Amino acid sequence: LALARRRLQRMVVMGRCGLHSRGWRLAWALLATVLTSQASGPSPVVLLPGGGLFFYWQAGALKWLAKQQALGNVAGSPRYVGASAGALAATLAVSNVDFDEAVERALQLAEAAKIWERPLGLAGVWGELVEQWLDDLLPEAAEKNAEGRLGIILTRVSIGGMASPLLRPKHDLIESFASRTELIESSVGSAHLPFFLNGRATRRFRDRYYVDGMYRLPQRRMVHLVEHSWNTKLDVLDEQQESKRSSRFLRPLRFWKRRKRMAVDEAAEGMAGSAPAVVLSFAQDPELRAMRNTWLKLRSAEQLRQMVLQGERWAEENTDDIIASLNRCSLDASVGQEEGGGFMAVQSSPRPRASPSIISGSSSAYLESL
DSSP: OHHHHHHHHHHHHHTOOOTTSHHHHHHHHHHHHHHHHHHHOOOOEEEEOOOGGGHHHHHHHHHHHHHTTGGGGSSSOOEEEEETHHHHHHHHHHTTOOHHHHHHHHHHHHHHTTGGGSTTTTTTTHHHHHHHHHHHHSOTTHHHHHTTTEEEEEEEOOOSSSSOGGGSOEEEEEOOOSSHHHHHHHHHHHTOOTTTSSSOSOEEETTEEEEOTTTTOOHHHHHHHHHHHTTOSOOTTOHHHHHHHHTTSOOOHHHHHHHHHHHHHHHHTTOOOOOEEEEOOGGGSHHHHTTGGGTTOOOOHHHHHHHHHHHHHHHHHHHHHHHHHHHHHHHHHHHOGGGOOSTTHHHHSSSOOOOOHHHHHHHHHHHHTO
16 A cells, blocks of 8 residues: 555656556556455464474364365465474475375384384484474475465574573564475474484574474464564564563562563554464363373374374364354454454453354363463
C-alpha cells in the first residue's frame, strides 16, 4: 500500500495522471495485489515444539494426518514451525517425506552405530546420526519446498564477554534457506543440545552460534514468537533487551512475568504475523505428559514404534478438531487478526475464547504448568 501510494503521489507531482498511463496501471496492480493478499490472510501454522525422543509421537501424528490427507482439507496450505526435535518433524513434513521410511531409517542408523550397546547411548554421536539421517531422507532441492512454508527456531547465544553465553539467548526464526545443506544445518542446529549431540557447546550456522531451539523458550513464548515475528524483522522476544530492563530493580517474579507479557503484547500490536492454529505436542497426550521428564531416556526400537502408533491414535481421535482449528484460523485471518484464530488463541490471548475442547483442554493444562 505504501509503495502504491508513493507511486501515485509521484505521478500527480509529475503531471502523469492519465487513467490509462503505465504508472496508473502499475499502481493499481500493486494495490490489487496487496488487497488480495490481505483478503486471503496468512496461512494457518502448525506448531511443533521439541520433545527429544518424543519426536516419534509427532511423527505418528503427522503420518496419520498425511495418510488421511487431512491437511488437504484446510482452506490454505498450512505452514510448519518447529523447534528442537519439532524442527526435524516440521522439515520432514514440508518435504513430504514418508514417516514410516523416516522412522525405519533412524532405527537402522541407530543399530549400525550400536546405540543400544554404548554405555552413553546417544551422547556424542546423536548429532552426526541426525545429519546423516536428514541427508538420506530429504529430496533434492528440498529448500525450494521449504521456502515460505517452513520456519525453524534456533537459540542464538553470545560467545564474547565475561558472562556465560547461555544466560543471554535470543531466539531466531529462520524462514529462508539458500541450499539443501543449509536446510539440514538449520534443522540439526535447532536440535543441538550442548555437549550431548557431538561434544560441542554450540553449533555454528550462518556465522552465528546456536543451541537447542527450545532452550529458555516456554511454549507460551514460542506461540508469541511465531504469531508476531513471521515475515517481520522485529523479534519481540529479545531476552537480551528484556534482561537489561529487568535487572535494574529486584521485583517479585510474578510481577516480571506479567510485565514481560505486557511488553510482548505492546511490541506486537499492529504487526502482521501468522497465528498458530494447531500445536502437535506430546504433552497433549495424557499418557506421555506424565512421562515428560524422560524425553532423553533411551528406548528400544519396539518402544519407539509403539510411540509412533500412539501418535497416530491421538491424531485419529482429534483429526476433526485439527481441521476445524486450521480452517477457523484461515477464516479469521481473512477478516482480521484481532479476533485470533484456532485453539491457540486460548494460550496466546489474555481473554480465553471457545475452542475445540479435546485439543485445547490438554494443552492448556500443560501450558499452565510451565
